[in-house]
Each structure stands twice: as structure tokens, then as C-alpha cells.
Amino acid sequence: MAREGESSCFIIRQIEYLRRHEAVTGFEIGQLGFSMDGHCAFRLAQQEGLGIAATVTFYAARSGNFSPTRSSFLCHFAEDDDWVSAAVVRKLAGRLDSARVPVTFRRYPGTRHWFFESDCTDAFAPRAAELAWKRTPRFPKAGLPIGHVARPDSRCKGNSVRR
Numbered sequence: 001m002a003r004e005g006e007s008s009c010f011i012i013r014q015i016e017y018l019r020r021h022e023a024v025t026g027f028e029i030g031q032l033g034f035s036m037d038g039h040c041a042f043r044l045a046q047q048e049g050l051g052i053a054a055t056v057t058f059y060a061a062r063s064g065n066f067s068p069t070r071s072s073f074l075c076h077f078a079e080d081d082d083w084v085s086a087a088v089v090r091k092l093a094g095r096l097d098s099a100r101v102p103v104t105f106r107r108y109p110g111t112r113h114w115f116f117e118s119d120c121t122d123a124f125a126p127r128a129a130e131l132a133w134k135r136t137p138r139f140p141k142a143g144l145p146i147g148h149v150a151r152p153d154s155r156c157k158g159n160s161v162r163r
Helices: 004-020 036-045 086-098 126-135
Strands: 029-034 052-058 072-080 103-112
Touching: 004 036, 029 036, 036 052, 072 086, 072 126, 086 103, 103 126
Parallel strands: 029 052, 052 072, 072 103
Antiparallel strands: none
């Protein structure tokens, strides 16, 4: 398993590659992360100069300094999560609020960590997953074009979202 810093460096290299690609016309990007990938998405959003304008996370949180971010955030949380406690969510909310970062938190009643993962049958909550997914493509701030967003395959096995 790659360390967090190595994963971030890999993603930054991919962002730089895409910026050089002839099909890419803008600077701002959006990112989507589940669980540990969501944690990484928070870390990337905290870095200046990456052009991350929208960050969507599912059951993830991270502390740290959010004052450099230019991202807005949509954070989906389970109601009962052994991995991301209510205290951790409150701490994240405080950090984002202190940095005056636009954020929307969504908590889904009756859900647990991995509620979005259809192959995690003990946690999958179809109605909550559908609602969270409907909210996700509508989220990015104005001006960030979002084409068709395909619902990602299962994240339960730790796969990263790739498009």
C-alpha cells in the first residue's frame, strides 16, 4: 500500500499531465474521493496552485490548514461510522469554517461507513447511495463544467476513482 505522500505525488503528476493535454482547456478541476481517497482529496485541496475548485468526499475527514484552499466541498457522511466519528466531523467543520471555505455536509440517517458501496452488503444503503449520487454532480461551483459523471465502480476493495 502506498504511503499518503506517494499517492499525493502520483495524483499531482496526473493533474500536471492532464493540464498539458490538448483536450483540457481550463485550469480548475474537481475531485472525488471515498474513505482514504477522500482523506487524500482533502490533503490535495489544502495545497496551493493545483486548481482544485470542487472536492466531493464520501465518509472521509482530515484536519489541517484549509486557508490555502480554493476548493468548495461537499462531504457525505454516514450516521454511524466507526472510521469517521462525529467528533472528527465537528473538527473538520471547524477547520473549514475558520478558513471561510464553502462547504456542505450531508449525513445519511441509518447508514454506516461504505453505505455507497454496493458490494459491501453489510453496509450498503441503496436509497442513501442514490441520494448522495444525485447530489454529487449538482455540487461543483458555478463555472466548473462537469460533463457526464459516471457512477464509480465499487470502492469497498480500496480502488481509486479513475475517469
